[in-house]
Amino acid sequence: MGIAVVTGSASGIGRACARRLAADGFEVRGLDLAEPGVGGAGPCTRFDVTDEPAWEELARELGEGDAPVTALVTSAGILRFGSVTSCSLDDFRLVHEVNVVGTFLALKHVLPLMAKGGAGSAITISSVAGLVAKPNQLAYVAGKWGIRGMTKAAAQDMTGTGVRVNSVHPGPVRTEMTEGLPDDVFARQPIRRRADSWEVAGMVSFLAGPDSAYCTGAEFVVDGGHVLQG
Template sequence: MFDFTGKTVLITGASGALGVALAVRFAEAGANVVAASRKGYEEVAEKAGGRSIGVRLDVTSEAEWADALARTEAAFGPLDVLVNNAAYLRVGTSESIPVEEFRRVVDTNLTGSLLGIRAAAPSMRKAGGGVIINVNSIAGLNAAPGLAAYSSSKWALRGLMRAAAAELARDNIRVNSVHPGIIETPLAYGPDGSPLVPVDRLAIPRNASAEEIADVILFSASEQARFATGSEFLADGGFGLGAVA
C-alpha cells in the first residue's frame, strides 16, 4: 500500500508495541529501518527484517541523538523519515504528581522530540527533504484528568510540531502529528485488569491495534500525504465524539 523503497526511517521508542509495529510496517514497505530505544532495539531490528539496524537511544540525551544519526548515516545515508514515538507516562493529578516525575514526563515526551527534530533536520537537508512525525495522543486534544504531566507534554508537543513545520517548510521537510486513541496493550489496563479508559460506548467500541495506528503513521509520512504539513491526524475510534447512544 505504501512505498518507502530506498527511504531511511528512524523510529524512537521502538521496543514498545507501537514501535515494533512501525518497524515491521516500514520494513515491509521497503524502508531502511533504524529501530532506536534504550533497550531491546536489536531484537526489534531482527523482527522487522529487511534492511534494519538497532541503535541505543535515550531521547533525552543530545549525545545519544548525535550518535544515532551518525550510525544511521553510516549504514544508509541521510535520514528521510523520523518518527518521534518514545513516550513516558506517569499517573498523577496536577496536585499529586511529584514535580520530578512531571519533569521526567516533559523531558521525554517534549524535549526528546525537540532533540529529535534538531538532530534529524540537518540530515534531511542532505537528502533534499524529509518527514517528521510526532506521535501524540488523545490526551493532547482532550481533558485528561489524572494525567496532568502526560497531557501537558502532549498539548505542548502540538505547539512544537506546528512551529517546526513552519520553520522547516522551505527545506522541504514536512512535520505532522498522529493522535492515537487507546491501543490494545497491557498499558490500557489497570492492575486489576479493568480498562483505564472504557471504550464500549465509543463510535468504534474497542481499542485500536498497534498495526492500525502504524498504518496511519505510515500514511502521514508517505507521498500520499505530501500536501500535509503542520497537520494533526486523528485515529481515536471516535473518542472525541463522546459516548454514542
C-alpha cells in the first residue's frame, strides 16, 4: 500500500484516519504538534505543518526511502470563534497559517513524491464550513473554503501524473476541538447526532484506496445531512 502521511494524527479525525489507514495496510507516518507517540498509529513525529524547512526535510527523507508515498491526509487544523467585526487579526492569521498554509505546504512537498511514483491520493480535510457559511466562525469558514478551492486547483495541476486530490467535508464531529460547540448545531439534521471520527476515517479510507480511482477534484461530504439546513 505504501506510506500514508497524516497531519494532525495525535487526536480527533487525524488519529482516526491514521488508525484506519494502518488497518488498511499503509505504513502510516503521523505528524502532529503533540508529543511524539501520542495517539495515531505507527510513528507520530512532532511536527509544525507551517514550517516549510521541516516539510523540505521530510520530503527528502521520504524520497530517499524504499517505500513509495501513496497517500496524504491533511487533518491538522484549529478553530477560533469570531465574527467579521470581532475576529482579531491574530486569530485570523493563526487559523490561516495552520489550516490553509499547512495544507498548502503538505500538498506542495508530498504531491511531487507521489507523482514521481506515478500514483497517489491526497485527501484534504475541509468542513461543511467550506460549503456553507457559519456565523461567528469567519476565519475558520474562510480557511475551509480556501482548502476546498486549493484542492480543486491541485487536482488540475496533477493532471497526467496519476495523483488524485479530493476534499472531505465533515459536519459536527465528536472531537477535542469541537467540545465547545452546542448540540443544537445538529438538531435539525436528518441524522440528529454528531459523527464519530471513525465515520470520517471511513471516507478517507475509500479515497485513499483503489475504489476511488476515478475521483479527483471532488468534494465528499460526511455530515448527516447538515448542509441541508443551509
